[in-house]
Amino acid sequence: MTISSYVHARCDVLIVGGGIAGLMTALRLAPLSVTLILKSSLSVGSSTTWAQAGFAAALGVDDSVTQHADDTLAAGAGICDPDVVGLMTREAPGRIQELVDLGVPFDRHPDGSFRLHREAAHEADRVIGVGGDRTGRAFMETIVPLVRSSNKIRIIEEASAEALVMSGDRVSGAFVRGEATKSNPSGETVVLAKAVLLATGGIGGLYRVTTNPPETIGEGIAMAARVGAELADLEFVQFHPTAMNVGLSPAPLATESIRGEGALLVTKSGDRFMSELHPAGELAPRDVVARGVDEQLQGGKGAFLDCREAIGSRFEEAFPTVAESCRRVGIDPATERIPIAPAEHYHMGGIATDAEGRTTVSGLWACGESASGGVHGANRLASNSMLEGLVFSARCADSIAASVGAVPEIDPAKTKIHGAVGQDSDLSVLVDSLRTLMSDSVGVVRTADGLKHAVKETARIESEASGRSSSIASAALTARLIATSAYLRCESRGSHFRADFPSMDLGQAKRSWITLKEANQFLATLK
Ligand SMILES: Cc1cc2nc3c(=O)[nH]c(=O)nc-3n(C[C@H](O)[C@H](O)[C@H](O)COP(=O)(O)OP(=O)(O)OC[C@H]3O[C@@H](n4cnc5c(N)ncnc54)[C@H](O)[C@@H]3O)c2cc1C
Numbered sequence: 320m321t322i323s324s325y326v327h328a329r330c331d332v333l334i335v336g337g338g339i340a341g342l343m344t345a346l347r348l349a350p351l352s353v354t355l356i357l358k359s360s361l362s363v364g365s366s367t368t369w370a371q372a373g374f375a376a377a378l379g380v381d382d383s384v385t386q387h388a389d390d391t392l393a394a395g396a397g398i399c400d401p402d403v404v405g406l407m408t409r410e411a412p413g414r415i416q417e418l419v420d421l422g423v424p425f426d427r428h429p430d431g432s433f434r435l436h437r438e439a440a441h442e443a444d445r446v447i448g449v450g451g452d453r454t455g456r457a458f459m460e461t462i463v464p465l466v467r468s469s470n471k472i473r474i475i476e477e478a479s480a481e482a483l484v485m486s487g488d489r490v491s492g493a494f495v496r497g498e499a500t501k502s503n504p505s506g507e508t509v510v511l512a513k514a515v516l517l518a519t520g521g522i523g524g525l526y527r528v529t530t531n532p533p534e535t536i537g538e539g540i541a542m543a544a545r546v547g548a549e550l551a552d553l554e555f556v557q558f559h560p561t562a563m564n565v566g567l568s569p570a571p572l573a574t575e576s577i578r579g580e581g582a583l584l585v586t587k588s589g590d591r592f593m594s595e596l597h598p599a600g601e602l603a604p605r606d607v608v609a610r611g612v613d614e615q616l617q618g619g620k621g622a623f624l625d626c627r628e629a630i631g632s633r634f635e636e637a638f639p640t641v642a643e644s645c646r647r648v649g650i651d652p653a654t655e656r657i658p659i660a661p662a663e664h665y666h667m668g669g670i671a672t673d674a675e676g677r678t679t680v681s682g683l684w685a686c687g688e689s690a691s692g693g694v695h696g697a698n699r700l701a702s703n704s705m706l707e708g709l710v711f712s713a714r715c716a717d718s719i720a721a722s723v724g725a726v727p728e729i730d731p732a733k734t735k736i737h738g739a740v741g742q743d744s745d746l747s748v749l750v751d752s753l754r755t756l757m758s759d760s761v762g763v764v765r766t767a768d769g770l771k772h773a774v775k776e777t778a779r780i781e782s783e784a785s786g787r788s789s790s791i792a793s794a795a796l797t798a799r800l801i802a803t804s805a806y807l808r809c810e811s812r813g814s815h816f817r818a819d820f821p822s823m824d825l826g827q828a829k830r831s832w833i834t835l836k837e838a839n840q841f842l843a844t845l846k
Contacts, residue, residue: 325494326502327509327731330354330473331723333493335480335539336518338367339705340687342462343712344516348720349471354510356475356495358534361463366520366531366688367705370455371574371640372438373425373448374418374709375702376411379435382443384408391703394440394604395696396813397828398552403674403693407703407710414709415447422461424449438575438701439602446702452574452640454705478506481789482738483515483542483683490515490546490682491729494736496789511734513726514682514719517543517670518712521688522556523569524750525798526663527758530562530572537797538790539689543670544800544835545738549679551691551832553668553804557699557814558763560584560608561624562662563644570662571644573624575701578602580637581629584612585656587621606698606814609661613763616660623656661763665704667695667814668804671832676715682726686715693830697813738793739786746788749780753795756780761802766818767809771845773802778842796835803838804831 330352334341337357345353358364377387387408392399419425425447426434435444449457466472478497483490492511499506519539523531544550561578562570578584578601584593596611597603603611615622626634634652635642645652669691676684676692687708694707756776760769781795808831810824811817 325507325509327511328354329511329729331512332514332516332719333510333512334516334518335493336365336520336687336689337361337474338365338518338520338687339458339708340518340712341516342466343709344518344686344716345466345472346462346469347713347716349469351471351720351723353472354475354512355466355472356478356480356497356510358477358479359532360476361474362459364532364534366535367708368455368459369530369532370458370705371448371452371572372436372576372702373446373454374411374415374705375441375445375700376415376447376706377408377443377445378412378415378433378447379444382445386442387411387445390440390442391694391700392696394698394700396698396823397696398812398830399696400693400830406674407694407707410710411706414713418458418709421465423458424461426450436576437579439578439599439608440604440700446576450639452576452638479790480538480542481740482736483546484509484511484734484736485546486729486734488681490680491734493542494740496740496742509736511729511731513723513729514684516676516684516686516715516719517689518685518687519689522666522797522801523663525754525757525794526762527754528562528568528570528660529663530559530569531663533569536790536794537666537689538793539685540670540800541793541796542738543678543680543683543685544796546680546683547834547836548683549671549832549834550800551668551671551693552696552830553801553833554808554815554831555667555695555697555813556663556761556801557605557665557667558609558661559664560605560612560661561659562664564658564660565648565650567648570660571641572664573641573657573659574638577624577626577630577638577641582624582626583629584608585623585625586615587623604698605701606816609763610816612659613661622659624659625656626652627654627656665699667691667697667699668801674714675718676711677718684715684719686711697815738789740789741787742789743787746784746791749784749791750794753777753780753798757798761798761805764816764818765805767806770802770806774799774806774842775845777802799842800833800835800838803841804833807831807841
């Protein structure tokens, strides 16, 4: 589809997404002109706003960059890219200092040193945050005013990128649907740019129970796939083991730090179950805890977080965000146990990038949770994702800034929209069936039959939505790519557990890559 019938706008760099990845890249790109678009407003609708515990970085006297890298590699279960992990952990302390300089009020001891805490699978106190569990909010309160006050950044809120625009084999913008105005009654605009960064976050909204904002449905992955970008490690989806199972959607998160403070996981009859399943007990890697919790729930024994003895009356002060969620549903964590369930929380896979955030398609970069550069492998170490967004946004910005000078002005007559666009709000029933399908067939425990069924069903939903609702068609396509990758990995590793291949296979100890063309070839074999 050509862009001639649409209003168009120009900028040097188009950034899709207003979480840590998008905002930090935008700030660093001045004096280039940036257009930043996001689906909601900057104060809500990103996982960044909701991040609780903080950023991992080797800042403590008993810690080292090497130990941080080793813990990251161990959590990643043999398939992280060690070079990329090395550079992220090395650059972490310097990037945290930049946030301090920008004004992020990290918690400190009375002597002025950082207050560091420990999370699961970290061998040191290494997580730096704000106010116990309000790191994301404090980050946004500091960074958003800086972004808003920049005269180089144009922010378009409540707008959705529906498809990428290409000039030949180079990405040169996106089709955006925003608010209708007098001069643009359809709200449809093509934003032309010399570089495009996808920073669209995770995929939680593809699942029935998630801790993510519902609008995070992996559209960036689908848009990148349609222009031929390589995708990596898509099968690795992390389920947070201790989302609060209290009937709220998104499910509020009972942060890992609560277990770091000694809270226990118990069944409804009060029996601990993690000590039998892993030597680290409640602080075992997330996938192990998620399966432990899932097993108790499937077996009808119930699963609860018991904070009464370890935290008790300190709970309100130590974990104000979780305390607020408890209050909303009438639970007093000082005296009562919190019911929990695993919930989709983080996607290790995404658009494949190099260490500068470049994708395999020219003109296109990706950063944050929507990208996959090899730092997380089969499982993310807690609090490494805010760090990944921080470290790689700086790398993306530098790489984009170094490249746009050589890009010629874009000729609109030579550009094309890649993908069908459209918005039909009557299709919400399709979203419900997609979320149920993903939770049942591409969830904590997977099988070949379930995954094949998911591939076929997601393709059906995609074709039903195609041309009518770009966001649902994109969600379904991303879901299909995840299910296909999960089918193709015939082993269990990190967060990916196959009941039909329950062991890790040394022969498969490598990252996975897939393109849309390959996924379509696989689909054709199932028909
Ligand atoms: C409850 C919770 C607690 C967490 N706690 C921690 C923690 O303590 N430490 C840690 O390291 N990680 C934590 N995480 C994970 C971490 O917050 C995320 O991985 C990280 O913030 C992702 O940042 P991002 O910029 O990639 O994406 P996000 O912050 O999710 O932002 C995505 C942006 O993309 C926009 N967008 C998406 N699609 C489109 C589209 N089609 N068009 C326009 N805009 C679009 C969205 O509106 C949003 O602005 C937590 C996550 C959750 C949900």
